[in-house]
Amino acid sequence: MRLPALLAAVLAVPLLSACVDDRASWSIDGTREHALSVIREQPLFWDKKVNLYVVVSRMPACNRRHALGAGSENTRVEVYQVPSGAFVVKAGKRMYATESQTCESWARLEEEPAEGLGELRGVFRVRNGQFAFFAEQPEAAGEDAE
Template identity: 80%
Template sequence: MRLRALLTALFAVPLLAACVDDRASWQIDDTREHTLSLIREQPLVWDKKVNLYVVVSRMPACTRRHSLGAGTENTRVEIWQVPSGAFIVKAGRRMYATESQTCEAWARLDEEPEGGLGELRGVFRTRNGELTFVAEKPDQAGGDDE
């Protein structure tokens, strides 16, 4: 019986290793206290979908986790900042508005705001198998390298 349990555990390890559970952050003011983070969780290895979450944090004042819904391991998540200081999080065709003063506001946008998305701050994406935030350089605004 012990051998059977050991073999089952050994066969389960590669399956668990394939699950996605990672995160990356953008330091908004170049400080660890003010960040937007993306979390990807894949609860079942055989399911291609991952649950996406955004954590808005301005410590010590506030921190909140908001759901972006399901995506894939390669879902590109863009962060835009509007002139008011609020942020638009774009994952595929879905867009959400949020802010970091109270970290509570989270609203789905059915269409692009009248004034546009604002300024692209960067993109969360997978590079070399690792989730990372790639900051947008001012001279590349509006460009897309994919």
């Protein structure tokens, strides 16, 4: 009776290992208490769809998880910051505005704001098999654009 259960467990391991369930964070002001994170979940290994979530937190004041929608394992999530301090999160063609004062605001943007997306802070993406946040590197002062 133990053999069928053991066999089922062994056969399930490769199936479970194909699922995506990871997260990456950006420390907004260099602390863990103020961050924007992206969570990727693929509940069914045979489904190519990955559910994306954004967690905005400024502890201990607020912490909120918002649904970003579905993507693939390779969907890039870009983060922009507007002068007011709010953020625009972009995944593919979907864009949302959020903030970290109350962590409650989450609004879909149907088109790019007239004043632009703001300053690119970085991108959540897969590199060398790892999902991580890659900060935008500021251009060196004095370099001329070609």
